[in-house]
Amino acid sequence: MSIPRNWRTRQQRYSLKAEVCNTCNKHIFPPRDVCPHCAAEKQSWTNLSGQGEVFSYTTMYNAPAGFEEYAPYTMALVKLAEGPMVTAQLTDVDAQDVKIGMPVEMVTRKLSQEGEEGQILYGYKFRPMLREAA
Amino acid sequence: MRDVVIIGVGQTRVEEHWGKSLRHMAHDAVMAAMKDAGIETADALYVGNMLSGELGGQEHVGALVADFIGLRGIEAMKVEAACASGAAALRVGMFAVASGIHDVVMVCGVEKMTDAVGDExxxxxxxxxxxxxxxxxxxxxxxxxxxxxxxxxxxxxxxxxxxxxxxxxxxxxxxxxxxxxxxxxxxxxxxxxxxxxxxxxxxxxxSPVCDGAACVILAPADGYRARAKAHxxxxxxxxxxxxxxxxxxxxxxxxxxxxxxxxxxxxxxxxxxxxxxxxxxxxxxxxxxxxxxxxxxxxxxxxxxxxxxxxxxxxxxxxxxxxxxxxxxxxxxxxxxxxxxxxxxxxxxxxxxxxxxxxxxxxxxxxxxxxxxxxxxxxxxx
Amino acid sequence: MLKPAHDVGIVGYGAYVPRFRLPASEVARVWTDGTGGLPIKEKAVAGLDEDTLTMSVEAARNALARAQIDVTQIRAVWVGSESHPYAVKPTSTIVAEAIGAAPFTQAADLEFACKAGSEAIVMGMGIVGSQMGRYVLAIGMDTAQGRPGDALEYTAASGGAAFIVGPAEESVAVYEAALSHVTDTPDFWRRAYSHYPSHGHRFTGEPAYFEHVVSAGQELMQELGTQPSDYKYVVLHQPNTKFPQRAAQILGFQPEQLKTGLLVPVIGNTYAGSSLIGLTAVLDEAQPGDRILMVSFGSGAGSDAFSIRVTDKLNEVRDRAPRTQDYIARRKLIDYATYVRYRHKLQMN
Missing domain, CATH: 3.40.47.10 (Thiolase/Chalcone synthase)
Structure with a gap:
């Protein structure tokens, strides 16, 4: 990811910084200029709880360029408690233990790095609820 | 709006064309279609392609292909809509013919994927x-x-x-x-x-990673009805x-x-x-x-x-x-x-x-x- | 003795331990044919997507969950570590951004071997105690690396803790005083661009660890006029199991006082996080009025000693975030080969 793009989206990636629509009150993530639910243009910043559940998942055996060192890893569609869905990796869980409907919580982890000398990209991933895993 | 017909089709075999560049494959498909349609030239060429820039470092393939097939000078451009680029190019070709701007238009979809390695x-x-x-x-x-x-x-x-x-x-x-x-x-x-x-x-x-090119020739129904293969x-x-x-x-x-x-x-x-x-x-x-x-x-x-x-x-x-x-x-x-x-x-x-x-x-x-x-x-x- | 003008304490605390555990017996299997004693049972190992930054963020979020403060009132974010992800580019600004403390805050990365975390706390006491700022986030966190086959490989672990230092009246535990003790003692170091540290073997014991830990602890108690029996708990830097046990004994503490905060047998030496995470385990159990003596140690060398008294607020905040033992209980054993992959010891190109 380019340096400006990484910088521009950091709050979304580190902490799921989201919006709530001033017109229909629905949560919006990632942020948009126009509400996808009611087409209104005014939104306010909000924080999401980071809680959600697995809507679907897959284990990636053939990783795209930049992710080879992490393969195999599990990707998921996570339905967040506030409504939006995100595509994200699951972490701290073995692939065979993942289930649709499993409650998960957001953590900030390393997504990728540009070699040994380039920037490190951090972002959201999801894991099983810590206290249930313990 | 004029009705549009297809008067010629051409294709290369889909495979790993190690010996051919994007321009060669496009050439083969376009030439086959022109022969099928019985035409020597056309008003325009629309090239459907997704990855020429990403995998081959080559954009601007409209002019590239037009020149390579010996039709330097005609209108040509690339149309991109990810994997739907081919159909998008056809739709652009149809706009041109239906609107009356052009009569005979070539639409070529071409992709060269095997010049890059797997993760690319x-x-x-x-x-x-x-x-x-x-x-x-x-x-x-x-x-x-x-x-x-x-x-x-x-x-x-x-x-x-x-x-x-x-x-x-x-x-x-x-x-x-x-x-x-x-x-x-x-x-x-x-x-x-x-x-x-x-x-x-x-x-x-x-579906597999592969190379290929296909082409169709469009024309208005009026004037080309006898040569039409499909509407x-x-x-x-x-x-x-x-x-x-x-x-x-x-x-x-x-x-x-x-x-x-x-x-x-x-x-x-x-x-x-x-x-x-x-x-x-x-x-x-x-x-x-x-x-x-x-x-x-x-x-x-x-x-x-x-x-x-x-x-x-x-x-x-x-x-x-x-x-x-x-x-x-x-x-x-x-x-x-x-x-x-x-x-x-x-x-x-x-x-x-x-x-x-x-x-x-x-x-x-x-x-x-x-x-x-x-x-x-x-x-x-x- | 270091005593701020205004009383300060811990407003919130949070720990982090990664999920993976490498048994010391695995290191022995590969390097000594399984012979010889083991300094600990197992150590915590960061996963492929974890580093000092990601672990700091989670510990900080736990501390914030307990503190429930206005995060924009944090006036400094300090991360002490010997394994910052970047050699140049602060870990602390990323933490500040991730928790929402940016932009109007101080931020810096600290390094003092295993003492960098307690260093951040002492500095935080200065900011808050002088009323320059209301809160300081102080973190000690590491993904420590030992050279393959070296004695340190058995123990060099990943983990640490975060503390929000704030006014005493908001605190779950109050700092009665601190004391720092440093000398130029070359027991352990890592040169720039080196992957692994070097050390003076047995020289790391008497003149380094024991001299600094014991002197700092004794001096603080003497200046405060306290005795080991005044403390319910003692938490010491824990590079292995034996060192803190012996240092506690020299200082005059009983094994029961050391036990709760002695995590090294099950998570290893988390370097800058070591004494700090021990303190979190103690706070998870301590009751109002209990006193705690904590002494860190960093090679090179120095110790920070703290005398801490638990307040009534601790019981309110404790369960707002996972306890340290929750993290310790969440464990997946890995073998040496997986450890080699996770800790980037494979030459990939």
């Missing part, structure tokens, strides 16, 4: 998805389809093996297509044993969010539904009038979801069509009649034009062993990304 192709294909919120997380295009397939299996209580019929049908038809990448049938067991790419999607659920009865595009996570319902391809409905209305037909359907079966799950959204199966039941008496050449709705994306191959930006060439073959009785008897109306649907751009064309025989 994986990343290149992922440019069709949302870079900031899907791809940056580590998902590939196969992975996105795997998320859909897993959810589909869960929600509709379907097993992976139920999708086998799509791959078996595609390979059965590809076996009789000399231009197909894979020309041998497979058994259901082959499907079940295939190696995993992103579970539940295995190698036999997926374009409908051309419709619809869009959806790039990212699956932004969809209203990930398991409903809204853009397929919208694009199909628009096309049926333009052609003044209903789904039952369609004699064959070149479906965008880049993955078996896309075949199932497309059949549902296009109105051929109820929600959650598209996979039930993966049997011979439904989708086989003599079935209720023959699909992927020349092998589809799975067996003919999916040279991404070229696929939409291959589909049109194949529908024309069916409507002109040139489909050989795969001929759908009495085919009068054929539909081709080309999908960009995981369903964000859907372009439907309906052709009628002459």
């Amino acid at each position: 192709v994986t990343s290149g294909l992922a440019t069709a998805a949302d870079q900031e919120y899907e791809v940056s997380q580590g998902i590939s295009f196969v992975g996105l389809n795997a998320l859909l397939m897993r959810r589909y299996m869960h929600q509709f209580d379907v097993k992976h093996e139920h999708f086998a019929g799509f791959a078996v049908n595609a390979h059965k038809n590809g076996a009789n297509n000399p231009n197909a990448m894979f020309q041998s049938p497979i058994k259901a067991e082959t499907y079940l044993r295939a190696s995993m790419i992103a579970d539940p999607i295995n190698l036999m659920d997926s 374009i009865l409908a051309s419709a595009v619809a869009t959806d969010s790039l990212a699956i996570h932004d969809r209203r319902d990930p398991l409903t391809l809204d853009a397929v539904a919208l694009s199909s409905q628009k096309a049926y209305a333009q052609a003044r037909i209903t789904p039952t009038d369609v004699d064959l359907f070149e479906v965008h079966d880049a993955f078996t799950i896309m075949a199932a979801l497309s059949l549902e959204a296009a109105g051929f199966a109820p929600r959650g039941r598209g996979v039930c069509m993966a049997v011979d008496n439904e989708i086989g050449i003599e079935g209720r709705l023959p699909i992927s009649t020349m092998g589809g994306l799975k067996s003919r191959g999916h040279p991404v930006g070229a696929t939409g034009v291959y589909q049109i060439v194949e529908v024309v073959a069916q409507l002109t009785g040139q489909a050989g062993k795969n001929q759908v008897q009495g085919a009068r109306i054929g539909m081709a649907q080309n999908i960009g990304g995981s369903g964000a751009t859907v372009i439907t064309h309906i052709l009628g025989g002459v």
Whole structure:
């Protein structure tokens, strides 16, 4: 990811910084200029709880360029408690233990790095609820 | 608006063309189509292509191909809509002819994927998805389809093996297509044993990485009626969010539904009038979801069509009649034009062993990304 | 003795331990044919997507969950570590951004071998105690690396803790005083661009660890006029199991006082996080009025000693975030080969 793009989206990636629509009150993530639910243009910043559940998942055996060192890893569609869905990796869980409907919580982890000398990209991933895993 | 007809078609075999560049493959397809149409030149060339810049470092392929085929000077440009680039180029060509701006227009879909290595192709294909919120997380295009397939299996209580019929049908038809990448049938067991790419999607659920070029020549019906091979009865595009996570319902391809409905209305037909359907079966799950959204199966039941008496050449709705994306191959930006060439073959009785008897109306649907751009064309025989 | 003008304390605390555990017996299997004693049972190992930054963020979020303060009132974010992800580019600004403390805050990365975390706390006491700022986030976190086959490989672990230092009246535990003790003692170091540290073997004991830990602890108690029996708990830097046990004994503490905060047998030596995470385990159990003596140690060398008294607020906040033992209980054993992959010891190109 380019340096400006990484910088521009950091709050979304580190902490799921989201919006709530001033017109229909629905949560919006990632942020948009126009509400996808009611087409209104005014939104306010909000924080999401980071809680959600697995809507679907897959284990990636053939990783795209930049992710080879992490393969195999599990990707998921996570339905967040506030409504939006995100595509994200699951972490701290073995692939065979993942289930649709499993409650998960957001953590900030390393997504990728540009070699040994380039920037490190951090972002959201999801894991099983810590206290249930313990 | 003028009615538009197809007066010539051409294609190269889909394969790993190690010895040919993008320009050579485009040349072969365009020349074959010009010969088929009996023309020496054309007013314009629209090139459907997705990855020339990403994988080959080469953009500006409109002028490149126009010059290389000896038509330096004509209007030419590239049209891009991810894997739907081929059908998008056809639609641009149709605009030109229907509007009266041009008379004879060439539409060439071409893709050169094998100049890049595996993970570069994986990343290149992922440019069709949302870079900031899907791809940056580590998902590939196969992975996105795997998320859909897993959810589909869960929600509709379907097993992976139920999708086998799509791959078996595609390979059965590809076996009789000399231009197909894979020309041998497979058994259901082959499907079940295939190696995993992103579970539940295995190698036999997926279309291959390959090279290819196909071309069609368009002209106005008035003046070219005698040379027409097929009429374009409908051309419709619809869009959806790039990212699956932004969809209203990930398991409903809204853009397929919208694009199909628009096309049926333009052609003044209903789904039952369609004699064959070149479906965008880049993955078996896309075949199932497309059949549902296009109105051929109820929600959650598209996979039930993966049997011979439904989708086989003599079935209720023959699909992927020349092998589809799975067996003919999916040279991404070229696929939409291959589909049109194949529908024309069916409507002109040139489909050989795969001929759908009495085919009068054929539909081709080309999908960009995981369903964000859907372009439907309906052709009628002459 | 270091005593701020205004009383300060811990407003919130949070720990982090990664999920993976490498048994010391695995290191012995590969390097000594399984012979010889083991300094600990197992150590915590960061996963492929974890580093000092990601672990700091989670510990900080736990501390914030307990503190329930206005995060924009944090006036400094300090991360002490010997394994910052970047040699140049602060870990602390990323933490500040991730928790919402940016932009109007101080931020810096600290390094003092295993003492960098307690260093951040002492500095935080200065900011808050002088009323320059209301809160300071002080973190000690590491993904420590030992050279393959070296004695340190058995123990060099990943983990640490975060503390929000704030006014005493908001605190779950109050700092009665601190004391720092440093000398130029070359027991352990890592040169720039080196992957692994070097050390003076047995020299790391008497003149380094024991001299600094014991002197700092004794001096603080003497200046405060306290005795070991005044403390319910003692938490010491824990590079292995034996060192803190012996240092506690020399200082005059009983094994029961050391036990709760002695985590090294089950998570290893988390370097800058070591004494700090021990303190979190103690706070998870301590009751109002309990006193705690904590002494860190960093090679090179120095110790920070703290005398801490638990307030009534601790019981209110404790369960707002996972306890340290929750993290310790969440464990997946890995073998040496997986450890080699996770800790980037494979030459990939």
